[in-house]
Amino acid sequence: MDRQTFLKLLAAGVVGAAVGRSTASPLGPSPNVTATPETSSRAARTAPVSTAVEARSATGIVPVPPPAGVVAGLPGQGATLALTIDDGTSSDVVAAYVALATSTGIRLTFFPNGCYRSWTESAPALRPLVDAGQVALGNHTWSHPDLTTLGDRQVAAEITRADKFLRNTFGVRSSPFLRPPYGAHTARVDRIAADLGHPTIALWNGTLGDDRVLSAADLLAHAQQWFLAQHIVIGHANHPAVTRIFPQLMALIDERRLQTVTLDDVWSAGD
DSSP, X not given: OOHHHHHHHHHHTOSOGGGOSOOOOOOOOOOOOOOOOOOOOOOOOOOOOSSHHHHHHHHTOOXXXXXXXXXXXXXXXXOEEXXXXXXXXXXXXXXHHHHHHXXXXXXEEXXXXXXXXHHHHHHHHHHHHHHHTSEEEOBOOSSOOOGGGSOHXXXXXXXXXXXXXXXXXXXXXXXXXXOOGGGOOOHHHXXXXXHTTOOEEXXXXXXXXXXXXXXXXXXXXXXXXXXXXXXXXXXXXXXXXGGGGHHHHHHHHHHTTOEEOOHHHHBOOOO
8 A cells, every 4th residue: 555545544534443442541741842943954755664774774864872861852953853652552543653654654763661562462563663673662661650759679670671571572672762751850760771771861842742632633733833853752652633643744744844763763772
């Protein structure tokens, strides 16, 4: 199925028997984000790739080592957009995102919570995209607690259990990125994460606002505000409304001539 056909089917509600059931309640608010609108300057279209090496070259980006500390936007000048998807309380929404990536070539970074069965259910379709480098995975803890409220051992257990899940389910050996639930972190949490192989705290400077239930129109308004060059945009695989605006999101990316990238495209942890 080509991209145009897929998007038409999405708009008609045909694709995604996977998107029709209700989901759990939101897990909590995201931190406030601020950003200055930027104008995209260069065009680049995404395309599916077959190997991790090709995935790197397809973006035209030479990745650099990830920084120690917090990142909340993409570095440098360009027209790149990193769409990052958290949680996964809904199997239907996770499956819909995987179908979107498979059919359109959009590059995504997922931050799964391993406690949700959605990721295991979608693993057969998702793992080839991870192997190809089109989709990247980062650590978002096992069960989405506020890490600042936990003791050191509990923080470490949440992170290491999530690492084990990513390794066993998707073959991901390591990721420099930790996205702390709710964006809540302290110097203590950062130190523990770094000691466990996650020196980079991955925050964001744009949001779909879907950590809570929103209408499709509200979601699209957030995308129009935050789908900007050099932005990391956070979304969630929790509520089905977002799947109903996939065609509009893809159109917005095209209209603004943005190039989707994974965080691994920009910051490489090496072998």
